[in-house]
Amino acid sequence: MAKNHHPTPMLDELENGPWPSFISGIKSLRDKHPDDRIQGISNDLLGQLEHSYETRKGYWKGGTVSVFGYGSGIIPRFSEVGNAFPNSKEFHTVRVQPPAGNFYTTDMLRKLANSWEKYGSGLVTFHGQTGNAMFIGVNTENTQKFFDEINEYGFDLGGAGPCVRTGMSCVGAARCEQSCANEQRIHRTLLNRFTDDVHRPSLPYKFKFKVSGCPNDCVNAIERSDFAVIGTWRDAMKIDQAKVKEFIQEKGRAEVIDNVTTRCPTRCMTLHDDDTLEVDDKNCVRCMHCLNVMHTALSPGDDRGVSILLGGKRTLKIGDLMGTVIVPFMKLDTDEDYAQLTELAENIIDFWAENGLEHERCGEMIERIGLMNFLKELGIDADPNMINHPRQSSYVRLDGFDEAAEEHLRRKMEQRQQATATASH
Amino acid sequence: MAQAQEMRSPIESGCPDGFQYMHPVMRRNFGMWDHHAHPAPGVLYHESESGEGIWTVRAGTQRILDVFTLRKLCDIGDQYGDGYVRFTTRSNIEYMVDAEAKVAPLVKALEDAGFVVGGTQNSIAMISHTQGWLHCDIPGTDASGVVKAMMDELIDEFRNTNMPNRVHMTTSCCQINCGGQGDIAINVQHTKPPKINHDLVANVCERPSVVARCPVAAIRPAVVNGKPSLEVDEQKCMCCGACFPPCPPMQINDPEHTKLSIWVGGNHSNARGKPTFQKLVASGIPNNPPRWPEATAIVKRILKTYQEDGKDWERMNDWIERIGWPEFFSKTGLPFTRYHVDNWRGARNSLNASTHIRQ
Ligand code: HEM
Ligand code: SF4
Ligand code: SF4
Ligand code: SF4
Ligand code: SF4
Numbered sequence: 001m002a003k004n005h006h007p008t009p010m011l012d013e014l015e016n017g018p019w020p021s022f023i024s025g026i027k028s029l030r031d032k033h034p035d036d037r038i039q040g041i042s043n044d045l046l047g048q049l050e051h052s053y054e055t056r057k058g059y060w061k062g063g064t065v066s067v068f069g070y071g072s073g074i075i076p077r078f079s080e081v082g083n084a085f086p087n088s089k090e091f092h093t094v095r096v097q098p099p100a101g102n103f104y105t106t107d108m109l110r111k112l113a114n115s116w117e118k119y120g121s122g123l124v125t126f127h128g129q130t131g132n133a134m135f136i137g138v139n140t141e142n143t144q145k146f147f148d149e150i151n152e153y154g155f156d157l158g159g160a161g162p163c164v165r166t167g168m169s170c171v172g173a174a175r176c177e178q179s180c181a182n183e184q185r186i187h188r189t190l191l192n193r194f195t196d197d198v199h200r201p202s203l204p205y206k207f208k209f210k211v212s213g214c215p216n217d218c219v220n221a222i223e224r225s226d227f228a229v230i231g232t233w234r235d236a237m238k239i240d241q242a243k244v245k246e247f248i249q250e251k252g253r254a255e256v257i258d259n260v261t262t263r264c265p266t267r268c269m270t271l272h273d274d275d276t277l278e279v280d281d282k283n284c285v286r287c288m289h290c291l292n293v294m295h296t297a298l299s300p301g302d303d304r305g306v307s308i309l310l311g312g313k314r315t316l317k318i319g320d321l322m323g324t325v326i327v328p329f330m331k332l333d334t335d336e337d338y339a340q341l342t343e344l345a346e347n348i349i350d351f352w353a354e355n356g357l358e359h360e361r362c363g364e365m366i367e368r369i370g371l372m373n374f375l376k377e378l379g380i381d382a383d384p385n386m387i388n389h390p391r392q393s394s395y396v397r398l399d400g401f402d403e404a405a406e407e408h409l410r411r412k413m414e415q416r417q418q419a420t421a422t423a424s425h
Numbered sequence: 426m427a428q429a430q431e432m433r434s435p436i437e438s439g440c441p442d443g444f445q446y447m448h449p450v451m452r453r454n455f456g457m458w459d460h461h462a463h464p465a466p467g468v469l470y471h472e473s474e475s476g477e478g479i480w481t482v483r484a485g486t487q488r489i490l491d492v493f494t495l496r497k498l499c500d501i502g503d504q505y506g507d508g509y510v511r512f513t514t515r516s517n518i519e520y521m522v523d524a525e526a527k528v529a530p531l532v533k534a535l536e537d538a539g540f541v542v543g544g545t546q547n548s549i550a551m552i553s554h555t556q557g558w559l560h561c562d563i564p565g566t567d568a569s570g571v572v573k574a575m576m577d578e579l580i581d582e583f584r585n586t587n588m589p590n591r592v593h594m595t596t597s598c599c600q601i602n603c604g605g606q607g608d609i610a611i612n613v614q615h616t617k618p619p620k621i622n623h624d625l626v627a628n629v630c631e632r633p634s635v636v637a638r639c640p641v642a643a644i645r646p647a648v649v650n651g652k653p654s655l656e657v658d659e660q661k662c663m664c665c666g667a668c669f670p671p672c673p674p675m676q677i678n679d680p681e682h683t684k685l686s687i688w689v690g691g692n693h694s695n696a697r698g699k700p701t702f703q704k705l706v707a708s709g710i711p712n713n714p715p716r717w718p719e720a721t722a723i724v725k726r727i728l729k730t731y732q733e734d735g736k737d738w739e740r741m742n743d744w745i746e747r748i749g750w751p752e753f754f755s756k757t758g759l760p761f762t763r764y765h766v767d768n769w770r771g772a773r774n775s776l777n778a779s780t781h782i783r784q
Contacts, residue, residue, distance in 0.1 A: 166440075
């Protein structure tokens with residue numbers, strides 16, 4: 001097939017080397033795909049990409065494309081050099097929500113591939129950094145058709161623009177012994193409560209949920225999400241002393257001392273002379289280090305729940321922010337527990353929707369108004385777990401201090417009463 | 426057309442149920458996992474309290490998958506695996522199988538087909554990356570190409586587990602940095618203020634929201650050649666490019682002056698220390714397609730120093746915290762300049778207010 005291919009001398013260099021080449025992949029669509037439409041798209045896409053490589057500039061611009069009934073989920077792309085590369089001049093991305101933990105059967109992947117091949121470019125990424133399955137390259141007309149087809153068998157669009165975005169969760173309880181949470185349920189409960197806010201952007205800016213089953217935080221929830229849910233536990237760590245001994249027999253005492261006990265951030269572990277390990281659970285900050293190293297011997301306790309951190313984001317506009325603690329511990333067992341979680345998210349999003357400036361992330365709003373004011377507005381009690389240390393500056397107005405102190409003491413008493421009441425049941 | 430075509434209403438199903446796609450062993454043992462083992466690089470074994478076990482084989486791909494490659498991955502999953510897969514946050518594919526005997530043929534099939542088995546434990550994991558010239562509307566560089574060129578050089582470290590701890594790398598093709606935090610991040614860094622096409626601003630840009638977007642208030646409305654436009658205080662502008670997405674006539678990308686910077690020590694995990702953000706260590710690196718050799722050379726130098734000097738379990742940030750920044754710059758031979766000294770808000774917290782100095 002001597003077709004008129006755009007020459008791609010620079011991209012060809014990316015076919016060298018041992019790592020799988022996306023250029024070879026796009027070329028295989030150009031050269032071997034039975035559908036002329038896909039051949040044409042691939043050829044022009046390669047042409048435009050080569051042009052970018054040669055001029056060191058991008059040539060896509062945005063626009064407005066959506067599917068019927070939704071205001072988001074499609075990243076519109078129109079080429080600025082569409083005359084030279086007409087077959088890929090409309091090249092939108094369809095963002096599709098994967099299940100929590102990114103599970104698929106090969107049957108489902110084939111089904112998605114078949115649908116995509118019918119309407120799109122044949123290029124797909126599992127997944128974008130936000131967490132969407134990204135179907136890259138479809139024209140405006142086919143966007144609706146592709147969506148209609150995959151929507152019929154259970155897939156829905158993710159967010160784009162100022163809205164609740166697609167969530168992301170670690171593999172967690174499905175295959176990880178560190179997990180202290182049901183990521184599947186948390187993820188779906190939260191995301192599917194806000195489906196309307198995913199599809200119809202009307203918030204100040206993006207809002208992301210991410211769920212990690214333990215403080216290893218494999219999905220970077222603290223650094224990359226507005227609302228991070230992280231599994232943890234509050235009773236004693238479980239220690240299998242026989243397995244501790246096995247570990248020492250296999251790796252030596254020095255290994256435990258150098259790589260476990262002395263690396264504990266709160267120095268709360270002791271290795272006794274008889275090779276038993278003791279943890280001062282009151283001082284363990286649940287960092288996970290010792291459990292990572294000695295995962296056969298150590299495991300999280302049984303009284304499990306989650307910590308919630310709020311306000312993580314990347315650079316724009318005020319600089320990177322990590323999420324900060326808003327709920328130190330919360331049980332997530334019963335339907336009521338889950339209802340409380342959703343209610344918290346609702347209250348936060350509502351307050352931010354009311355008070356956030358245009359293009360201001362939730363964390364930036366909190367930075368602007370101060371966490372102490374945010375807590376007051378949301379009726380959340382201040383907790384020393386929310387801070388690294390108390391205020392250092394005396395430049396603050398404290399005439400409400402006595403009241404707040406009384407309230408704190410009253411609340412403490414109530415909590416104690418409640419605890420004794422439930423204990424005597 | 427007499428009648429407008431009836432539009433189909435979407436089924437707002439949101440996030441689908443994950444259990445339907447899980448391997449039955451994972452479904453049965455959800456929340457019951459007891460421990461794991463690492464029989465070989467790229468292979469994991471997890472055992473449940475029930476005694477059942479599951480093997481996982483992880484492989485790196487080109488991430489931008491054409492349907493042929495996707496089907497090839499599915500064929501391998503059907504022929505050598507159990508038909509159940511998942512993708513990691515770094516876009517590797519994982520095959521779950523219920524018997525050890527299936528592992529070796531699966532690994533072989535993947536390698537024979539050109540995929541790369543690895544990326545587990547103390548390896549250099551797949552570089553998580555973004556869109557770049559292939560698909561984004563604001564990129565200063567490509568993403569998939571940078572990653573392909575670097576992974577070609579780091580492939581042995583992906584296949585092996587010879588680093589002190591795992592290494593997560595990221596790239597970002599604009600200063601928005603959707604690549605995120607990493608032990609090493611290779612990010613675009615613009616070095617000149619945007620060049621404004623004043624003829625287009627009035628038609629294309631919503632001027633007040635562009636003014637509001639600038640982190641340092643460097644943009645103001647102006648009339649240029651009799652047309653409403655915008656101007657930039659070039660003394661204030663720190664070239665972040667935040668004005669470009671809402672106002673494409675404020676072109677920030679520049680074939681010559683858009684450079685790459687390298688950042689290290691971002692760590693998402695709470696293990697040992699609290700999570701950390703990455704820090705600038707190198708800049709002024711040419712944005713040099715198609716293979717970006719200068720950036721790769723610096724990355725390799727940092728990795729080699731870390732590999733030789735880091736202790737077991739030290740992530741990049743742990744290692745640097747132990748040896749100190751002066752030693753980091755001395756060991757890697759990277760120049761330290763006044764530009765490494767932060768002056769953004771909160772910068773004072775990054776200064777040394779003590780005599781803790783390694784003399
Ligand atoms: C027109 C402009 C933009 C486009 C086309 C764009 C595109 C993207 C894409 C394609 C992704 C990853 C893919 C996915 O969703 O699965 C992403 C992620 C991301 N974007 Fe944007 N983006 C734009 C503007 C911005 C802006 C203005 C910010 C400002 C902070 C931003 C911050 C991020 C971040 C932090 C991520 C990573 C998210 C995460 O880790 O969860 N983006 N963006
Ligand atoms: S975050 Fe924790 S529970 Fe989730 S996959 Fe990572 S180690 Fe496992
Ligand atoms: S989890 Fe972390 S803080 Fe707790 S005992 Fe282990 S190392 Fe120490
Ligand atoms: S890093 Fe910037 S240029 Fe690259 S994909 Fe993200 S938004 Fe686009
Ligand atoms: S590049 Fe950044 S600092 Fe410069 S004018 Fe634009 S938004 Fe402001």
